[in-house]
Amino acid sequence: MSLLEIRHLQLKFYDTQPPLEVVKDVSFAMKEGEILGIVGESGSGKTQTALSVLGLLKKHEEISAGEILFEGKNLAEFSQKELEAVRGKDISMIFQEPMTSLNPVLPVGQQVEEGLRLHTSYTKEECKKRALDMLREVELAEVENIYNRYPHQLSGGMRQRIMIAAALVTEPKLLIADEPTTALDVTIQSQILKLLKKINEKHHTGILFISHDLGVIRRLCDRVIVMNQGKIVEMGTVEEIFQKPQQEYTKKLLAAVPTRGESLRRRKGGETQ
Structure with a gap:
């Protein structure tokens, strides 16, 4: 199939x-x-x-x-x-311009966790750990720092990596x-x-x-x-x-x-x- x-x-x-x-x-x-x-x-x-x-x-x-x-x-x-x-x-989706997809008033770490909160029974601590692991996987440095930042504080390339992390955190097919x-x-x-x-x-x-x-x-x-x-x-x-x-x-x-x-x-x- x-x-x-x-x-x-x-x-x-x-x-x-x-x-x-x-x-x-x-x-x-x-x-x-x-x-x-x-x-x-x-x-x-x-x-x-x-x-x-x-x-x-x-x-x-x-x-x-x-x-x-x-x-x-x-x-x-x-x-x-x-x-x-x-x-x-x-199924997840990423778009051309992260600034239109990311919420400007939420730290990016919370946005990466969103799929986990919606689709899994993970605890708050498990969600954060998985989000940090995903930020590392998309090759971002100092992930604990980035987790608490807002989209406007990041470069375009970093925002695109955040969007990829958010899309892939639930391991879609x-x-x-x-x-x-x-x-x-x-x-x-x-x-x-x-x-x-x-x-x-x-x-x-x-x-x-x-x-x-x-x-x-x-x-x-x-x-x-x-x-x-x-x-x-x-x-x-x-x-x-x-x-x-x-x-x-x-x-x-x-x-x-x-x-x-x-x-x-x-x-x-x-x-x-």
Whole structure:
């Protein structure tokens, strides 16, 4: 059985007349422990596909057809209460900008513990110990100090690690990552990608990674889904997509990826300006 299988998913925005179909007959499956990337330009439907798994669509966004099977159970038929039992326990999600996900008035340690308080019977002391262990696992230093800090007192890279720690503290089977490195500089981005790979290898956590950046997808993922205008246009292993793309849209995306030399020249150019 697949960890996650999406069958003939269709999503519509109902705030327009006629309703706008943003995801069109999307089907794919991912195995336990796999890192699957979904790549596409803005408006391709990749984020809506990911948000639909956890029922995080906005009021005017609805699943109009299809199934979302997680360990064989159709999440598309779950009530909000049933989804809340899955969300943050079996499936977690991290987003592009931690400052919109983290509560500015709560110390980050308490926020890392939230999933444990909701989904386990841990004591207060056990929650704190597990949170501190998780902060160490995401490679933060001086965790006792960081535990009591507030989000605005931390750097962007540290906040992203806090969000990863909070998402993984309950040891979910699936982590959905929606553009989690886009707002970070190149060095921090590289560190976060290595961290996600390390967590995947250590805990066998499945990762559904959403990005517009093919370079990031290539470094992290096992397989890739290419989306355009709400549809899957191509799917394959990283090697297949990067070495032998079949579709013109995929070839166009790949042609827009700067080479290593171009990236270095751009960085050096930025330093001299």
